[in-house]
Amino acid sequence: EVQLVESGGGLVQPGESLRLSCVASGFTVSSIYMNWVRQAPGKGLEWVSVIYSSGSTSYADSVRGRFTISRDFSQNTLYLQMNTLRTDDTAMYYCARDPGGGGIHAFDIWGQGIMVTVSS
């Protein structure tokens, strides 16, 4: 079964760090585009970051320089290292797969989401 399972969320104070993980099954994270998308409580969806099959990355302006996306081939896992967290980073974080090929450039598989709360 193709699925994504996130972990690593929780409650942290402003300025602290957190690393989210997203374990993939049924496909290889290295062969596809992988994204992080977040949703603040009661708000809409905000794209955060992508890592392409080539290994190149891109970030939303709101997180560039603070967040780092990466992947581990051996663990078939996607990561989001979040540093210098701010209260406005509080959100449900989703990892999402983008086939990036075969005519599909959309997020076709999503994880269940993991909550990150930044508060003092």
Place this chain on the structure above:
Amino acid sequence: DIQMTQSPFSLSASVGDRVTITCRASQSVGTYLNWYQQKPGKAPKLLIYAASNLQSGVPSAFSGSGSGTDFTLTITSLQPEDFATYYCQQSHSTPYTFGQGTKLEIK
């Protein structure tokens, strides 16, 4: 950045109705336009990709059209399970922006 604007913000409709949601991009995205459905407490679900292609397993009551800057999502004969929030998203260029969402509620 490409801004995505959906209308209406919210919509009340009845079971069996036909509804249309529109999405406008601030610049051309070609057909790099996708539609998602999200129910409370759940992850979004891909409905339509590349403006008009129905994702596998999605009912044929859903359809999408458009290109360039103007797009529509149409749901024919609303079912109870269709009441949710719908988002458009451009995958033309990063940042891959979403519309603000359209909440479809039962009248």
